[in-house]
Amino acid sequence: GAVVSQHPSRVICKSGTSVKIECRSLDFQATTMFWYRQFPKQSLMLMATSNEGSKATYEQGVEKDKFLINHASLTLSTLTVTSAHPEDSSFYICSAYDRGPNGYTFGSGTRLTVV
Amino acid sequence: AQRVTQPEKLLSVFKGAPVELKCNYSYSGSPELFWYVQYSRQRLQLLLRHISRESIKGFTADLNKGETSFHLKKPFAQEEDSAMYYCALSRLASGTYKYIFGTGTRLKVLA
Numbered sequence: 001g002a003v004v005s006q007h008p009s010r011v012i013c014k015s016g017t018s019v020k021i022e023c024r025s026l027d028f029q030a031t032t033m034f035w036y037r038q039f040p041k042q043s044l045m046l047m048a049t050s051n052e053g054s055k056a057t058y059e060q061g062v063e064k065d066k067f068l069i070n071h072a073s074l075t076l077s078t079l080t081v082t083s084a085h086p087e088d089s090s091f092y093i094c095s096a097y098d099r100g101p102n103g104y105t106f107g108s109g110t111r112l113t114v115v
Numbered sequence: 116a117q118r119v120t121q122p123e124k125l126l127s128v129f130k131g132a133p134v135e136l137k138c139n140y141s142y143s144g145s146p147e148l149f150w151y152v153q154y155s156r157q158r159l160q161l162l163l164r165h166i167s168r169e170s171i172k173g174f175t176a177d178l179n180k181g182e183t184s185f186h187l188k189k190p191f192a193q194e195e196d197s198a199m200y201y202c203a204l205s206r207l208a209s210g211t212y213k214y215i216f217g218t219g220t221r222l223k224v225l226a
Contacts, residue, residue: 001171015131031134032211034213034214041124042218043216043217044159044214044216045216045218046202046214046215047214049209049211049213051211057209057211093158093159095159097212103149103161103164104161104214106158106159106160107158108157108158109158
């Protein structure tokens, strides 16, 4: 079945640095990928829609300059958290639509801790 | 406003007992609803969608437009059903289908 690989699974960074998270569709092409954020014991909140070859579409309240999204190929989208602060610490999850019976496939998530 | 509500954060049942995980939605259009499950230390995965009207792992869910509900049911819970369950609604926005997730219900099946 369709697999979405997300890397890294866990990252710790210092305040002020930037962190890049990768989301790859392994056996299918994804023109659209989605980035979610999940706080402890809360639901997944859609941050942005990543569109291959064009600008990402951000949800209301999400800072575009803070969370940079690049979708340069049909199998890779990246989320870069710039100038990270402790409040950016969260679980980030990507998903992609594979047109198969499962519809949207999710990555395993990235736990970001900013110290 | 478009919203998915799962009123129970935690539901504990004994093995063999019936299970019902509640989900209510608010959506002005024709909704497409899903249930996702997340087992411990695993990624989110699709359990079932209302348009397929199928039963997966003994779970079923019926869309009730009158009550705007999509409750997940299983007649006899198993210990391996213990997981986090999310109800989601797919909405069309800017030409793309996007999910709105509920806050999730943790199901604990006790031996």
